[in-house]
Amino acid sequence: MSETTSDRAPGAPLLVLVDGSSYLYRAFHAMPDLRANPDDPTSPPTGAIRGILNMLQALQKEHPTDHLAVVFDASGPTFRDALYPAYKAHRAPMPDDLRAQIEPIHEVIRLQGWPVLVVPGVEADDVIGTLARTAARQGWRVIVASGDKDLSQLVDERITIVDTMSGKVRDVAGVEAEFGVPPRLMVDYQTLVGDAIDNVPGVDKVGPKTAAKWLQTYGSLDAIVAHAHEIKGAVGEHLRRALDWLPTGRQLLTIRTDCDLAEYVPGWPSLQALQRRAPDTDALRAFYERYGFKSLARALADAGRRPSGAAHAAGGDPMPRGLFDEPEAAPTASTAAALRVEVVRDAAALQRWVDRLRAAPLVALDTETTSLDEQQARLVGMSFAVTPGEAAYVPLAHTGPGAEEGQLPLDEALALLRPWLEDAAAPKVGQNTKYDRHVLANHGITVRGYVHDTLLQSYVLEVHRPHGLDSLAERHLGRRGLSYEDVCGKGAAQIPFAQVPVERAAQYAGEDAEMCLAVHHVLWPRLQAQPALQRIYELELAVSDVLWRMERHGVLVDADALRAQSAALGERIAALEAEAHALAGRPFNLGSPKQIGDLLFGELGLPVVKKTATGAPSTDEEVLEKLAEDYPLPALLLQHRSLSKLKSTYTDKLPTMIHPVTGRVHTHYAQAVAVTGRLASNEPNLQNIPVRTPEGRRIREAFVAPPGWCIASADYSQIELRIMAHLSEDAALLRAFAEGQDVHRATAAEVFGVAPALVTPEQRRYAKTINFGLIYGMSAYGLAKALGIDATAAKNYIERYFERFAGVRAYMERTREQARERGYVETVFGRRLYLPEIRSPNGPRRAAAERAAINAPMQGTAADLIKMSMVAVQHALDDxxxxxxxxxxxxxELVFEVPPDDIDWVRTEVPRLMAAVATLRVPLVAEVGVGPNWERAH
Structure with missing residues (x-):
């Protein structure tokens, strides 16, 4: 029967064949080092299992079918090993963590109902080839899911190769476009080029372009061999030397399509044995729980609770549900059915709840608002929970369905709640309490009595995991509640919360309060069982209070000064554009990477330093810095980028962010983001204002004090080097800090073997770069680049450093080993910094984790110290x-607004308090500067 395009009509049955061996490695290397128990790095690895499940899910969504087989390579030799003993000889052994996941992967796919084929003595490619060609002969459409280009030789009008990870589709036209030859010539093409991965030689010096050109000219490998004597030059000689090998190479690279699969596919050559069976849901659930896939286990349980006709009623797939189903957005039975939420609509009902709140040992409080902007948000409603399975919702500003049934006036409700809200002796718990405190402060209420915050509990216990309440409830309670999108919709169709029907809003808000209380009851005992982490948590709670006060007060900025700076920057940017156009000999858009790339590399012929993922020459900052060493135009482009960013990010934007009521800028401090414990500032980000250029420092001049007041800046001196000295106990470093030496000069004296008095400024600069570079895991290459010296000299400097500071080397080696054993490192005060990639088989990822293992304790300890200082200083100011x-x-650094009467106090007490928050093996030193603005205070 001739095969035509019409044979590919949707009516033809579809067989999907998955190259499981290809998926196996790609999943393993794409996923992080996941474990069945995330807190135990020695528990079974699960990254490849989860990766393959995700890939199969994506495949089934894209190509739904009842017939699918996942094919894996069997262990042991095949006919190719007998034919050519060096076949695949150069392949590295399978990583142990991957090997440990193979059997579980086979198991979970079978439990899902899909056939798994592993044929001894036959490679997966040959099994796939046999199945694909057999199905095609029977009129089936075939999709082979693989990233392996070798399978392209199977492509015809019925067989297509798809790569779900890259989105690439190799059909007949796609193969020819990619390789320059049609699929029927792919074996000949591969034989000429060879396969380095499988250690199959081709023709020496013949690459893809030459192979395609020869096949286009002569029509086949046999014809090329017949005309080998005509091909001139060195490449012709290489071809003639390979003639005896080519038949063997072709045999090794040809995918077999005639394997006997009768023992493995019942009824062969019928393909009905490859039909999906019903999943074994009980065994699947047990598997998911065994390997820590809690959300998959719950989704399976939820699917089992649906009415049997639910899928049909929704127009869905009537097949058994399981892994490939989307998790439901509706609440599970364990939340929606069990939770009772009272809608509080009158003063009497609210008073009853206030009495319950007063009597409760702990109350979970949550707010529903008009905005995520904590300075602008207004109340729409409030929810409370004091016991499991029960909550209350007080609608306050609803306008949607149900509002007409009554809701308390906002002022009346707040008057009833205010005494309890402002009572420091009334214990409260919340999720991200700082936000709720801002919202209520917008209504004139200062909430007191927050003794717990589930966001911060999660941040301290499991910094490497998500901290949203939805994630916490799923992870620790096995529950899902309504999401914001469930009640408000998505995108352009999303409605304000005030328009949500009151009963629906009550269920959502009540779930939040009740789940917050339940999560607290899980996490708080875990913190109590680990005293060091409990202390870190208590520190974070205290810091949250200080941050709330800082955010509430805001910082004064001189808008006129910023506008003047913006105008000056605009003039400088325009001058740079004119200068760049003159150097280029024509106008171009300095903000367009494509135009810059075309100009620099296409027209001017500058050397290409590196390329982007798409293969285009890169014009990123690193490239321009390298080119700027020899060419003036890239240097101008760097200046232009720097000044343009300053203008758009700060001088233009900051004046627009001044609060219309307070006249100040109110940044937001994200407390539960950085894994090291550092704070993050955003909207606006005031932590990344550049200080290495005059233009950057000038921006800080616009941060001013009120009339008659001044700005004070207090910061720790060389804090991370002091922490390194403490952690490493290196005698030379300890001595330098104990004696109050210039530590960079002392380092230079050790590294260069001279007396401290004879250290030159250049040697001190080198030592400073080495000191800070090693903290961040800088390599010899990185040091060479930073200092502008050759790599050999940089390597010698590092070796000399470690000879003189042997304690530092010992600390680094000890820390790497401890990190590999435990999966985390700790700060001096016990904060845990998890390193999911520390045992990764991926070399670059593992190396990055090892660098983080060395640096994180120093950054984390510095974060702990500055937080301790914030709390100590704030308490002292209050007292x-x-x-x-x-x-x-x-x-x-800590920055203050200071009235004249407090200047002396700040100068003397703040550095004393900062130095006294902890006792390390070296003294802590803080310095204070005072000035009319932030820049002058340094």
Whole structure:
């Protein structure tokens, strides 16, 4: 029967064949080092299992079918090994963590109902080839899911190769476009080029272009061999030397399509044995639970609770549900059915709840609002929970369905709640309490009595995992509630929360409060069982209070000064554009990477330093810095980029962010983001204002004090080097800090073997770069680049450093080993910094994790110290009744607004308090500067 395009009509049955061996390696290397128990790095690895499940899910969504087989390579030799003993000889052994996941992968796919084929003595490609060609002869359409280009030789009008990870489709036209030859010539093409991965030689010096050109000219490998004597030059000689090998090479590279699969495919050559069976849901659920896939286990349980006709009623797939189903957005029975939410619509009902709140040992409080902007948000409603399975919702500003049934006036409700909300002796718990405190402060209420925050509990216990309440409830309670999108919709169709029907809003808000209380009851005992982490948590709670006060107060900026700076920057940017156009000999868009690339590399012929993922020459900052060493135009482009970013990010934007009521800029400090414990500032980000250029420093001049006041800046001196000295206990470093030496000069004296008094400025600069570079895991290459020297000299400097500071080397080696054993490192004060990739088989990822293992304890300890300082200083300000206000925290620096009467107090007490928050093996030193603005305070 002739095969035509019509044979590919949708009516033809579809067989999907998955190259499981290809999926196996790709999943393993694409996923992080996941474990069945995330807190135990010695528990079974699960990254490849999860990766393959995700890939199969994506495949089934894209190509739904009842007939699918997943084919894996069997262990042991095949006919190719007998034919050519060096076949695949160069392949590295399978990583142990991958080997441990093969059997579980086979198991879970079978439990899902899909056939798994592993044929001894036959490679997966040959099994796939036999199945594909057999199905095609029977009129089936075939999709082979694989990233292996070798399978392209199977492509015809019925067989297509798809790569779900890259989105690439290799049909007849796609193969020819990619390789320059049609699928029927792919074996000949591969024989000429060879296969380095499988250690199959081709013709020496013949690459894809030459192979395609020869096949286009002569029509086949046999014809090329017949005309080998005509091909001139060195490449012709290489071809003639390979003539005796080519038949063997072709045999090795040809995918077999005639394997006997009768023992493995019942009824062969019928393909009905490859039909999907019903999943074994009980065994699947047990598997998911065994390997820590809690969300998959719950989704399976939810599917089992649906009415049997649900899929049909929704127009869905009537096949058994399981792995390939989307998780439901509706609440599970364990939340929606069990939770009772009272809608509180009148004063009497609210008073009853206030009495319950007063009597409760702990109350979970949550707010529903008009905005995520904590300075602008207004209340729509509030929810409370005091016991499991029960909650209350107080609608306050609803306008949607149900609002007409009544809701308390906002002022009346807040008047009833205010005494309890402002009572420091009334214990409260919340999720991200800082936000709720801002919202209620917008209504004139200062909430007191927050003794717990589930966001911070999660951040301290499991910093490497998501901390949203939905994630916490799924992870620790096995429950899912309504999402915001469930009640408000998505995208352009999303409605404000005030328009959500009151009963629906009550269910959503009540779930949040009740789940917050339940999560607390799980996480708090875990913190109590680990005293060091409990102390870190208590520190975070105290810091949250300080941050709330800082955010509430804001920082004063001089809008006129910023506008003047913006105008000056605009003039400088315009001058740089004119200068760049003159150097280029024509106008071009300095903000367009494509135009810059075309100009630099196409017209001017500058050397290509590196390429982007798409193969185009890169014009990123690193490339321009390298080119700027020899060419003036890239240097101008760097200046232009730097000034343009300053203008758009700060001088143009900051004046627009001044609050219309307070006249100040109110940044938001994200407390539960950085794994090291550092704070993050956003909207606006005031921690990344560049200080290495005059233009950057000038921006800080616009951060000013009120009339008659001044700005004070207090920061730790060389804090991370001091922490390194403490952690490493290196005698030379300890001595330098104990004696108050210039540590960079002392390092230079050790590395260069000279007396400290004879250290030159250049040698001190080198030593400073080495000191800070090693903290961040800088390599010899990185040091060479930073210092502008050759790699050999940099390597010698590092070796000399470690000879003189042997304690530092020992600390680094000890820390790497401990990180590999435990899966985390700790700060001096016990904060845990998890390193999911520390045992990764992926070399670059593992190396990055090892660098983080060395640096994280120092960054994390520095973060702990500055947080301790914030709390200590704020308490001291309060106790002394001072008017000075803490307004900014940036890295190791605290910034204050200070009235004249407090200047001396800040100068003397703040550095004393900062130095006294902890006792290390070296003294902590903090310095204070005072000035009319932030820049002048340094």
């Amino acid at each position: 002394a009744g001072r008017q000075a206000r803490l307004i900014l925290q940036v890295h190791d």
